[in-house]
Amino acid sequence: MMPDKIILLVEDNADDEKLTIRALRKNNIANEVVVARNGVEALDFLFGTGDYAGRNLSVMPQVVLLDLKLPKLDGLEVLRRVRADDRTKLLPIVILTSSNEEADRIHGYGLGANSYVRKPVDFNQFSEAACQLGLYWLVLNESPPARRA
Amino acid sequence: MSIPKTALKESGGTPNAGPRGLGLTPEFAVDPFAAENSQRALLNILEDFAAEKSGLERGQRAVFNILEDFDAEKAGMEGAQRAVLNILDDFSEEKSRLEETQRAVLNILDDFETGKNRVEQANQQLKSEVEERKRAEERTLRVNREVVAANKELEAFSYSVSHDLRSPLRGIDGFSLALLEEYGDKLDEEGKDYLRRVRAGTQRMGILIDDLLSLSRVTRLEIRLGRTNLGIIARNILAELQKLDPERRVEFRTEEGIEAFTDSHLITIALENLLGNAWKFTSKQESALIEFGTTRCDGELTFYVRDNGAGFDPAYAHQLFGAFQRLHDKDDFPGTGVGLATVQRIIHRQGGRIWAESAVDQGATFYFTLPETTHGGLNDA
Numbered sequence: 001m002m003p004d005k006i007i008l009l010v011e012d013n014a015d016d017e018k019l020t021i022r023a024l025r026k027n028n029i030a031n032e033v034v035v036a037r038n039g040v041e042a043l044d045f046l047f048g049t050g051d052y053a054g055r056n057l058s059v060m061p062q063v064v065l066l067d068l069k070l071p072k073l074d075g076l077e078v079l080r081r082v083r084a085d086d087r088t089k090l091l092p093i094v095i096l097t098s099s100n101e102e103a104d105r106i107h108g109y110g111l112g113a114n115s116y117v118r119k120p121v122d123f124n125q126f127s128e129a130a131c132q133l134g135l136y137w138l139v140l141n142e143s144p145p146a147r148r149a
Numbered sequence: 150m151s152i153p154k155t156a157l158k159e160s161g162g163t164p165n166a167g168p169r170g171l172g173l174t175p176e177f178a179v180d181p182f183a184a185e186n187s188q189r190a191l192l193n194i195l196e197d198f199a200a201e202k203s204g205l206e207r208g209q210r211a212v213f214n215i216l217e218d219f220d221a222e223k224a225g226m227e228g229a230q231r232a233v234l235n236i237l238d239d240f241s242e243e244k245s246r247l248e249e250t251q252r253a254v255l256n257i258l259d260d261f262e263t264g265k266n267r268v269e270q271a272n273q274q275l276k277s278e279v280e281e282r283k284r285a286e287e288r289t290l291r292v293n294r295e296v297v298a299a300n301k302e303l304e305a306f307s308y309s310v311s312h313d314l315r316s317p318l319r320g321i322d323g324f325s326l327a328l329l330e331e332y333g334d335k336l337d338e339e340g341k342d343y344l345r346r347v348r349a350g351t352q353r354m355g356i357l358i359d360d361l362l363s364l365s366r367v368t369r370l371e372i373r374l375g376r377t378n379l380g381i382i383a384r385n386i387l388a389e390l391q392k393l394d395p396e397r398r399v400e401f402r403t404e405e406g407i408e409a410f411t412d413s414h415l416i417t418i419a420l421e422n423l424l425g426n427a428w429k430f431t432s433k434q435e436s437a438l439i440e441f442g443t444t445r446c447d448g449e450l451t452f453y454v455r456d457n458g459a460g461f462d463p464a465y466a467h468q469l470f471g472a473f474q475r476l477h478d479k480d481d482f483p484g485t486g487v488g489l490a491t492v493q494r495i496i497h498r499q500g501g502r503i504w505a506e507s508a509v510d511q512g513a514t515f516y517f518t519l520p521e522t523t524h525g526g527l528n529d530a
């Protein structure tokens with residue numbers, strides 16, 4: 001279902017990557033999940049640079065699930081650069097992180113994150129959060145109009 | 150200067166009484182003519198003598214005059230001398246005045262010297278005080294820097310705990326669940342029970358980490374004081390507890406208008422813990438009662454949370470507020486033992502006190518104060 005809508009998961013922890021994808025699948029979210037393992041990879045995918053040079057940029061993720069603590073460029077810096085670029089400034093971005101620090105939430109929303117979800121330790125709760133995320137961002141939410149280049 | 154005639158006649162009239170000093174008297178008696186000649190000669194001599202005498206007298210007078218002149222001169226000189234002496238006297242007076250002045254000046258210099266010494270002493274003291282203050286300031290700055298650094302470190306530590314310690318737990322729990330769900334048919338009941346225990350452990354640890362983080366957060370959070378209605382906060386907390394546990398029937402009593410000048414966010418965390426405890430420890434009570442009110446302890450406004458629950462043995466009261474201290478079996482009343490440590494930290498950070506009274510199965514009362522100066526909300530209404 002909804003094969004044209006891809007999800008970009010920015011996550012450096014392989015366990016969390018596997019668990020997130022499992023939680024999505026368990027909730028019947030079969031969309032293609034592109035995984036970026038650090039901030040640089042995420043930006044390469046979004047802007048068609050580096051390993052993703054020449055990628056068709058008309059295909060943008062329906063939603064980006066962004067961890068904050070990442071090697072190289074951290075999540076907040078990724079968010080800042082995504083919001084600073086015309087091609088991606090309206091892209092739905094959900095911060096999905098372990099941190100429940102107030103400062104992170106304030107920063108995240110301040111930089112234009114669309115939601116902030118804390119990954120619960122209990123997988124059932126995590127799964128429920130993933131289900132609601134998928135439902136909201138992949139089904140209910142109407143995407144911003146596609147940008148004409 | 151003229152020769153006195155009377156003196157001459159007397160000499161002539163009474164020859165006997167003549168000048169015996171001449172030794173000529175016997176010759177007169179011998180020859181009257183010769184005597185007459187002699188008399189004449191004598192008279193001549195006398196005349197000559199008289200002339201001589203008047204010359205002498207003139208000389209004498211001249212000498213006298215000279216002497217007089219000299220006298221006058223002398224008087225003049227004496228005058229001059231007196232004048233000189235007077236001058237010298239004046240000079241002496243002047244000199245003693247000068248000496249006095251000099252002494253006065255010396256005294257002043259002495260005083261000045263003493264004063265200068267005192268000033269120097271004071272300066273020295275000031276200097277050492279300034280240095281001491283400087284050192285104290287440097288110490289304060291250093292301590293401040295250390296505190297800032299420690300806070301930064303604590304923040305980094307908390308962040309790390311929040312992020313890094315929870316990630317593996319999520320893995321343990323998630324994959325245990327995946328095993329149960331996807332390979333459950335390959336496990337017997339005991340195997341499944343083990344996995345359930347693994348999951349329970351990780352979830353407990355997750356709660357513990359969250360509680361620890363909230364304990365460290367109440368220390369790091371900046372205090373923002375404001376007039377706060379504690380009664381409304383307490384009512385909201387009770388409503389929330391009721392929502393999570395709809396089966397429970399708990400009577401809640403409180404007063405109208407319990408207000409304090411406090412940090413509303415922190416005091417909410419404190420009341421959540423105190424009322425949450427009251428809720429938890431009355432769970433085995435048939436008719437549970439929770440009260441939130443105020444009283445006066447030694448004249449000081451004191452807030453209290455009272456319940457009729459399990460209570461605690463006062464012998465262990467001193468352990469109540471320590472982190473990870475629990476006075477009940479966690480199977481009877483679950484908890485991590487961090488709640489009251491958090492409450493105490495919140496009250497202490499605002500300069501208040503907290504204590505508790507209880508007896509086993511007699512319920513418990515937790516009292517806390519907030520500094521009177523922060524009770525403006527009650528007085529400036």
